[in-house]
Each structure stands twice: as structure tokens, then as C-alpha cells.
Amino acid sequence: MDTLDTSWSTATEIARAVAAGTVSAGAVIETALARITQRDPILNSFTAVLAERARKRAQAIDLSHVKGETPGPLAGVPFAVKNLFDVVDLPTLAGSKINRGRPPATRDAVLIERLEAAGAVLVGALNMGEYAYDFTGENIHDGPSHNPHDISRMTGGSSGGSGAAVAGGLVPIALGSDTNGSIRVPASLCGIFGLKPTYGRLPRTRTFPFVASLDHVGPFARTTRDLALVYDAMQGHDPDDPVCAERAVEPTLARLAEGVAGLRIAVANGYFRKGAFPEVHVALDRVGAALHVNRDVEIPEAPRARAAAYVITAAEGAALHLERLRTHAHDFDPAVRDRLIAGTMIPAALVNRAQKFRRWYRERVLALFADLDVILAPATPCTAPLIGQQTFILDGTEQLVRANLGIYTQPISFIGLPVVAVPVALDPLPIAVQIIAAPWREDIALRVAHALETMGVIAVRRSTVDEPEGKGISALGSRSG
Amino acid sequence: MKGSDPLSDYIEAGGQLFELNIEPAWNPGVRANLEVIFRQAMLFMTFELPDDAEPAPIFKA
Numbered sequence: 001m002d003t004l005d006t007s008w009s010t011a012t013e014i015a016r017a018v019a020a021g022t023v024s025a026g027a028v029i030e031t032a033l034a035r036i037t038q039r040d041p042i043l044n045s046f047t048a049v050l051a052e053r054a055r056k057r058a059q060a061i062d063l064s065h066v067k068g069e070t071p072g073p074l075a076g077v078p079f080a081v082k083n084l085f086d087v088v089d090l091p092t093l094a095g096s097k098i099n100r101g102r103p104p105a106t107r108d109a110v111l112i113e114r115l116e117a118a119g120a121v122l123v124g125a126l127n128m129g130e131y132a133y134d135f136t137g138e139n140i141h142d143g144p145s146h147n148p149h150d151i152s153r154m155t156g157g158s159s160g161g162s163g164a165a166v167a168g169g170l171v172p173i174a175l176g177s178d179t180n181g182s183i184r185v186p187a188s189l190c191g192i193f194g195l196k197p198t199y200g201r202l203p204r205t206r207t208f209p210f211v212a213s214l215d216h217v218g219p220f221a222r223t224t225r226d227l228a229l230v231y232d233a234m235q236g237h238d239p240d241d242p243v244c245a246e247r248a249v250e251p252t253l254a255r256l257a258e259g260v261a262g263l264r265i266a267v268a269n270g271y272f273r274k275g276a277f278p279e280v281h282v283a284l285d286r287v288g289a290a291l292h293v294n295r296d297v298e299i300p301e302a303p304r305a306r307a308a309a310y311v312i313t314a315a316e317g318a319a320l321h322l323e324r325l326r327t328h329a330h331d332f333d334p335a336v337r338d339r340l341i342a343g344t345m346i347p348a349a350l351v352n353r354a355q356k357f358r359r360w361y362r363e364r365v366l367a368l369f370a371d372l373d374v375i376l377a378p379a380t381p382c383t384a385p386l387i388g389q390q391t392f393i394l395d396g397t398e399q400l401v402r403a404n405l406g407i408y409t410q411p412i413s414f415i416g417l418p419v420v421a422v423p424v425a426l427d428p429l430p431i432a433v434q435i436i437a438a439p440w441r442e443d444i445a446l447r448v449a450h451a452l453e454t455m456g457v458i459a460v461r462r463s464t465v466d467e468p469e470g471k472g473i474s475a476l477g478s479r480s481g
Numbered sequence: 482m483k484g485s486d487p488l489s490d491y492i493e494a495g496g497q498l499f500e501l502n503i504e505p506a507w508n509p510g511v512r513a514n515l516e517v518i519f520r521q522a523m524l525f526m527t528f529e530l531p532d533d534a535e536p537a538p539i540f541k542a
Contacts, residue, residue: 213538304528307521314518326500338510341503342518345495350522355536357525362537403517 006031008462011077011172011226015119018076021065025058025076025121032078032123036170043146045155045164047083048090048125054078057121072119074233079173082159083125084132085109085217086206094208095128095158097141097331098324110205110241111175111217111234118233123171126161130333132177132210133317133340134158135185135405136387140333144387147190148463149429153384156189156405158182159220163190166220167463173221173230177207179214180309181379181409184434187220187421188379191430192460193227193449194220198439199416200245202231203238211316212243213355214309214413222460224450227420228253231442252443256450263444266297268377268436272408275394277382279431283424284378287433290457291448297375300364305411308354308361315351318343335402362415369438374448376433378408379421383429412436420445422452425461433458488512 006014006028017023033051040046061076081087084094086105093099112122127145129137137160138144145160147153148168155163159176163186166174176183178196187194195218202217209215219234221227235249267288273281299305318325318340325332325340332340368375381394381404391398412419417439421432437445452458492511496503503511 301528304524307524310521311518311525314514322499326502329502334507334510338507339514341496341501341507341511342514344499344501345492345515346518346522350518350526352536353526353530354522355538356530356534357528358537359535360530 007035008169009172010223011074011221012223012229014077014172015071015073015075018061018065019071025061026055028076029054029058029078029121029123032171036123039168039170042151043148043164043168043170044143045127045145045161045168045170046080046124047093047127047142047161048087050087050122050124054121054123057116061119061121072117073229074115075119077120077173078123078171079115079120079175080124080126080162080165080171081109081112081122081175082128082162082177084128084177084208085112085125085175087112087122087125090125092208093125094132095130095139095142098328099208105206107206109207110203110238114234114236115230120173126165126174128161129158130336131317131321132158132179132182133336135181135402136160137163137186138387146387147384149191149461150384152386153429154189154387156186156380156384159186162186162220163192166190166222167192167460169463172226173219175217175219177210178216178218178413179211180313180413181406183218183220184379184409184419184421184432185405187423188432189384191423191425191432192220192222193224193423194218194421195227195231195442196413196419197231197442198418200243201247201418201440201442202234203241203244205238205240209320211313213312213316216413216416224446224453225253225256228256228446247440250440250443252446255443256446258447260291260448260451263373263448264371265291265293265374265376265448266295266372267293268299268375269296270298271302272299272377275381275404275407276378277394279383279426280378280381283426283431283433284376286424286457287376287422287452290452290455293376297368297372299368299375299411301361302411304357305361305414306407308357309410309414311346311350311354314339314343315346318346358414365415365417366438373437373441373444375436377412377436379432379434380405381407383426383431408434418442418445420449422449422458423460424457425459430461488515
């Protein structure tokens with residue numbers, strides 16, 4: 001026992017090995033903690049490591065194994081959460097300095113409870129962009145997270161630490177949140193899988209909010225099987241999140257290998273083909289070709305949708321932080337502060353109109369799914385920019401990095417469609433494609449992702465964070481299962 | 482005399498009304514963000530919707 005090196009193991013492999021007694025949960029957790037100690041000084045993905053809690057939980061799992069009790073589907077799997085999830089005995093930072101003064105949480109976020117009930121082991125809380133108002137993964141209080149494929153580059157945000165921790169092999173599973181792209185952008189820049197479920201699918205109970213109208217929570221993983229496994233463990237209604245839908249659990253893992261035969265798939269054109277670096281088209285064309293896609297679809301009025309999401313975000317974010325802006329203005333990241341102050345001054349008529357447009361747009365986009373099952377679209381307009389990079393040249397003009405990283409994600413999350421971001425392992429840096437399905441059809445998006453992974457078209461490239469220099473040159477080390 | 486730069490006046494008034502204590506050094510950043518917000522808003526404000534268009538969120542009593 002305990003000879004298995006689980007450093008880069010998937011959650012599925014770990015759970016099987018622990019259930020079989022090949023490795024103890026304790027050994028798995030020690031390996032994870034050692035990797036975090038060794039590699040996180042480079043990645044800066046963790047803001048809190050919960051070694052004692054994790055060891056205690058692992059011990060309990062090993063004891064229950066000795067007693068012959070049935071292990072959970074995630075027995076012994078280490079995971080970490082974006083630091084806007086409540087964790088017992090930690091103040092919920094949400095990437096801020098201000099929240100350091102909050103009393104510690106007295107109860108875990110509901111998704112942590114569900115994952116631990118399935119046997120997973122929480123090992124820590126992860127770095128993020130301040131108050132989630134971020135697409136870069138940079139944070140002036142805790143420092144930027146570093147992209148494991150090239151540590152001079154950003155992870156993307158706001159779930160930057162989540163992207164780095166999974167792509168860097170510190171944990172096989174992490175949780176993040178996505179309001180306008182904060183799971184999909186780091187999934188793309190870090191080259192891993194990310195699932196933003198349907199709005200209202202997974203409960204946000206005991207997470208620090210950003211924009212109630214648009215906030216989603218979801219997982220990151222290095223394989224589609226892991227993504228489905230973790231997603232299934234987290235499903236279920238929770239009345240403590242008023243937005244959480246009263247839907248029965250709809251398991252996806254058993255359906256993962258059903259293939260793509262008969263699925264009607266199109267590539268988003270127009271807006272989703274503009275303003276992109278060449279790698280975007282390479283990735284999208286590669287995925288489309290593998291799926292034999294021969295049709296395009298226009299998502300109507302996508303620029304207006306993005307604009308409406310932008311204004312709703314600005315208004316609701318500002319409303320949430322109004323009192324903090326009055327009392328702690330100097331403790332914000334100045335860039336976030338100025339955005340929030342501007343948001344306090346948006347006339348209500350604009351926000352009301354944005355919500356009316358949202359209903360119009362939802363109806364038009366859902367109509368597309370009458371004869372389509374999946375829409376493919378880019379996740380980000382570029383591969384990972386350098387940390388601190390302010391602008392890039394897009395379509396021949398200099399544009400702001402921060403404002404443009406979410407151009408393809410915002411029109412989709414605006415109406416809560418489920419999306420799996422799938423990594424295409426381009427050289428030298430990865431980039432993701434969004435697999436978009438109709439509401440509540442995460443199973444279809446995951447099936448398509450799994451088929452692409454099985455074909456070898458998409459893969460998580462093992463990052464070089466283990467190599468002494470750790471920059472840019474990485475080896476294919478994808479795993480399936 | 483006020484009125485020559487409505488956006489600056491708006492920001493200053495808003496800051497006072499909401500007790501935000503906006504420091505002069507912050508004004509360019511706040512202004513730049515508000516300009517973007519208003520520019521973005523024009524995209525959907527100019528989109529025709531009927532009077533009976535319902536907002537997306539629905540409240541149930």
C-alpha cells in the first residue's frame with residue numbers, strides 16, 4: 001500500500017485506489033500537501049492551506065475503510081476552493097483585504113459539504129481576483145497567481161488560483177465561480193477543463209456573492225470524467241439559495257461515453273469570429289473538424305448581450321459594495337474601486353432596460369436550440385497574456401486586456417447556458433473552446449467534451465511547474481479515466 | 482461655473498449624495514469607467530423593445 005504516486009493522478013484514479021486499498025487517503029493527502037508546499041511558492045495559487053483539517057478528514061476516511069464501510073465516490077480526493085467559498089474557521093476573503101476583518105465562517109459552503117460527504121478532502125482556499133471583479137487572476141493584496149505553463153503569464157480570472165492549482169498538479173479538483181467568465185477564462189488560459197453549469201443548477205449557499213443575477217459556481221478538473229464525477233456529487237436543490245432550481249439530480253457520469261452521434265452541432269459565427277488571435281481559430285477549427293461540424297449559427301445581438309451583462313454587473317456589484325466604498329475605499333484595489341464607484345452612479349433605467357433585453361435575448365437564443373444541441377465558441381480571444389500586461393493588439397488596434405478577456409464568455413453566461421470549457425493543447429500555450437448546450441443539458445456538453453478527449457483532440461498538457469525553470473516548454477501528459 | 486462638463490459634475494454630485502468621498506486623484510478612473518458603462522448601455526438602450534417587455538427576473542409572491 002501507499003506506493004502509488006498520486007501527484008498527477010485524476011480524482012477518479014485516486015478514489016478507485018483508495019476504495020481498493022491500494023493507497024491510503026492519508027498518503028494521498030500527504031502527497032498533495034507536499035506538492036503544495038514545494039510548488040505553490042511558484043504558482044501562488046493558495047491563500048490558506050488546511051493541513052490539519054485535511055489530515056483529520058483523511059484519517060477518518062482511512063478508518064472507515066478499515067471498518068469495511070462503503071467509500072464515497074470521491075474518497076480521499078484532495079480539492080481546494082476559490083476563497084469566496086465559506087470555509088469553517090476562515091474569514092471568507094473573496095480576494096480582498098477588507099474581508100480579512102470578517103469573523104471566521106462557522107459553516108462550510110454547501111458545495112464543500114457535499115464534496116466531503118462524497119469522501120473528498122478539502123486542502124485549502126485559493127487565490128482570486130478581488131471580489132471576483134476580474135478576468136486576469138491578478139491580486140494586489142495576495143499577489144498574482146502564475147500560469148503553470150509559463151509562470152510569467154497570467155492564469156486568467158477571477159478563479160485564478162483554481163486554474164493554477166489544477167493545471168499545476170497541486171489538486172485534481174478545484175471549485176470556482178463564474179459571473180461573466182471566471183471559470184471559463186482561467187480554464188482557457190491554464191489549459192484545463194472547467195464547467196459553468198446552468199444558472200441555478202448548483203447552489204451558491206455560503207459563498208461571497210458578486211452579481212446575484214449572474215453568479216454561478218462550478219468545478220475545474222484535468223479530465224472530463226473527473227468533471228462529471230465532481231459535478232454529479234454537487235448536484236441537488238438547496239432552499240438556502242433562492243436561485244437554486246428545484247430540479248432532481250440528473251447524473252452525467254454514466255452518460256459520458258454516449259458519444260456524439262445524432263447531436264446537432266454548430267459553430268458560432270459573426271461576433272464570435274471577430275477580435276481573436278489566430279490561435280482561437282486554430283482551436284475552434286480543430287474541434288469543429290473533429291466533430292464533423294458543417295454549419296454555423298449566428299447568436300443574435302451578442303454585442304448588446306455583452307453590454308447588458310456589463311451594465312448589470314457594474315450596477316449590482318456596486319450596490320453590494322456601497323457601504324464598503326464609503327468606509328474602506330482605500331483598502332480596495334484602485335482599479336476595482338474606480339469600477340465600483342462608477343457602478344454606483346448608473347441610472348436605474350439602464351439596469352431595468354438591460355434586464356428586459358436579457359429576456360428578449362434569452363428567448364431568441366433558446367429558439368436556436370430547437371434544432372441544435374450544441375454551439376461551439378471560443379472561450380478567450382487569446383492565450384495567456386503576461387502578468388501585468390495592460391493591452392494587446394486585436395484586429396490591428398490596441399485594446400485593453402482586462403476588458404476583453406471575457407468578450408466570448410459574457411454573452412453566454414448572461415442567460416445562464418451550461419458550458420464546458422475544453423482545452424486545446426496548442427504550442428506553446430493552451431486555449432479553450434466553449435461547448436455550449438441548452439439549459440439543464442450539462443450531460444450533452446460533457447458528452448461532447450468526453451468524445452473530443454477520447455479522440456485526443458483536446459487534452460490537458462502537463463505543465464512544467466515541476467521542472468527547475470518551469471517556463472513554457474511542456475510535455476503532453478494527459479490522462480483519461 | 483458648473484455645467485461645462487456634465488459628467489464630472491455628475492460624478493461629483495453622485496459622490497456627495499452617496500457619501501463616497503471620491504478623492505480628486507480617483508476621478509479620471511471613475512470617469513473612464515462611467516464612460517465605458519454609458520457607451521455599453523447605448524447598445525441596448527437603442528434597441529427597440531415593446532412597452533410590455535418583461536424584465537428577466539420574475540418575483541413570485
